[in-house]
Amino acid sequence: MLSHLRDRMADALRRATEVEQLLADPETTKDAARLADLGREHHRLAEVVAKANRLTKAELELTDARELANGDDPDFAAEARAEVTRLEAEVAQLEKAMLPLLIPRDPLDDRPAIVEIRAGTGGDEAGLFAGDLLRMYTRFIERRGWRIEPISYSEGTLGGVKESVFKVIGDGAFGVLRWESGVHRVQRVPATESQGRIHTSAATVAVLPEAEEVDMKIEDKDLRIDVFRSSGPGGQSVNTTDSAVRITHIPSGIVVSQQDQKSQLQNKLKAMDVLRARLLDLRLAEQEAERSRLRKSQVSTGDRSAKIRTYNFPQGRVTDHRVGVTLYNIDGVMNGDISDFIDAIQLANAEESLVG
Structure with missing residues (x-):
């Protein structure tokens, strides 16, 4: 996989140079649409260039440290071995961070997202959990500096949510939130449960790219x-x-x-x-079989078994079943701290795309 990474990185660096040259070309300024597209591409590639420079620097330092680690001076060698360990970890981390930046970008990722949250199986508790998810996403979106535009809202019983649909406007909104599509399962003792028994309920989340009129001509x-x-x-x-x-x-x-x-x-x-x-x-x-993660295949039933993530309140843990990531920070997650899940899924997708 590393050879694929290096090939993609070299291609991206060549393209970054080309984009800079095109932006400096007076002809480019005559085409506002092309200038805007190149500007966005330059912004994305700037992060690749920055990380590639850091990676190159770390690898050069690692080579020097390995030479010192094999030297005759025992004190220098011991320090160098510690530096080798640190730099190897840094190189691995930079390679990991580089992966999502090198996969072909879906042009839909830059669009606003339309998010639909619906109560699934579990009665009143499912509606209450749907309300919890709505607050979770609202706080996550606020942290990103994005904006929410309500579309529709239907209140459930006991103050829960039957259905909430809203648009998220922000840089790369759909590209980030698309990974939240699916069935979310909760395990906890409902407020209405007098015997203290744990119940399992579910809510569905669908994240769709905003469609422009040129995308879908509706007669x-x-x-x-x-x-x-x-x-x-x-x-x-x-x-x-x-x-x-x-x-x-x-x-x-x-x-x-x-x-x-x-x-x-x-x-x-x-x-x-x-x-x-x-x-x-x-x-x-x-058109795309890989979009099985999205709405139609994941949230058609709201059944508890078709889950992508489980929120277990008694144990204070949240598990994403697609990438096997578990966090023991349920309060933080419910307050919108879901970046670790999204980052892990984006990385897994990048790895699949790199070797695919």
Whole structure:
């Protein structure tokens, strides 16, 4: 795998030089779209160049340290052996950090993400856990400096969440959050359990790339649009006008309902955003077998057995079953500290791509 890494790194460094030359070319400035694309590529490759320079420096120092470790002076040799150990660890860490930067980038990764959280099996407790996941992702997103734009929200019983759909706007939002798609399982004693028994419940998370109109051309003849009166919290306009919208995409059977906005037009626009995202995800899932990690294959049932992650409150641990990572920091995880899981999954994906 290291030979593949070195080949990819050499290619990336050559491309970084090319991009710098293209950005300096006066012709490039005449094409605003191309200039923007090259600027984004330059930003991504700058991290590769920085890490490659650090890796080269560490390897040169490691070579020198190994020579000293084999020298005649016992004191110098002992110090050099300690330095060899430190530098070997540093080189390994830099190679590991380099991997995700060298895999071919999915252009969808830079798009905003549409996140859907739904209560699965487990009754009231599933809705409460869905609410916990909503808070977890909200805090994670806030830490990244991203922005949340609510799309729809349906409250469950006991203050839980039946369904929450929202857009995440930020640099590389879909590329980071896409790994959260799947069934999340919780094991804990519900507040309503008088005997202290541990229950297992589940909630589903689907993360879709925001679809642009150029991605999915939706014909009016393929849509059935129904309007109805909103229900639930929402202010004075609720239950007084037919502002809620239900859109059915007849060829796929996908149905999207939206009632959170005050006007019928706003609800229709929000519903079309979600419909486009679901249709794009469906098309990509059909084209790419590796997208089995995404929505359609992972969260179709919400069954407890089809899990990607387990949150065990009595033992204070969270386990991601895809990469075998367990953290004994459930309070931190529920407060949005999920970067270790995402980093591990991105690394595993990079390793697969490198040798694939």
